[in-house]
Amino acid sequence: QSVLTQPPSVSGAPGQRVTISCTGSSSNFGAGYDVHWYQQLPGTAPKLLIYGNSNRPSGVPDRFSGSMSGTSASLAITGLQAEDEADYYCHSYDTSLSAWVFGGGTKLTVL
């Protein structure tokens, strides 16, 4: 059971918009810690997609966006493309565990 809760899977057709939720608690998001998002393509290492709730590293398309409200965060992907098919993980720090924690991951399928 992950401290950060994500849906196991989401899907969408090419060109559509999908969102992935990440639910935290008062000991992580509620305590002021940011959410970060990683994309893991099949057979590769995780790659930073969004940092500090809503910031994109250089090279990440603006089709990807992040937001945070209270103890919940979300990742939105617009103009879905086949190459977006991957696992997505949210990430933050938990003060009650004194540990970095990950969501369980969400598998995005492009139909």
Place this chain on the structure above:
Amino acid sequence: QVQLVQSGSELKKPGASVKVSCKASGYTFSNYALNWVRQAPGQGLEWMGWINTNTGNPTYAQGFTGRFVFSLDTSVSTAYLQISSLKPEDTAVYYCARKDDLLTYTFDPWGQGTLVFVSS
């Protein structure tokens, strides 16, 4: 560019030990902490802990004390993860990841991962 390159896959028998390396390049090694993350087959990411690359002081997450040791060789900008008394359930891909405390305040970049397979 900033890069972390890990050692290759390992096949080990139960009870053996393994040492995974993570070589950094493109930045000053001692300025950024190094984290270790485990990913069991078909599973999610699990934070194992981190090592202060300036002092060498390791911090282990719950569940990763005792058989897991983080170490450094700063002369070659390399961090190590050693796992002793290997069990089949240690089979996983192990990643190192730099903690970026200047811009993103998170793990970036990551090494390519090292598969450790434990089987008799």
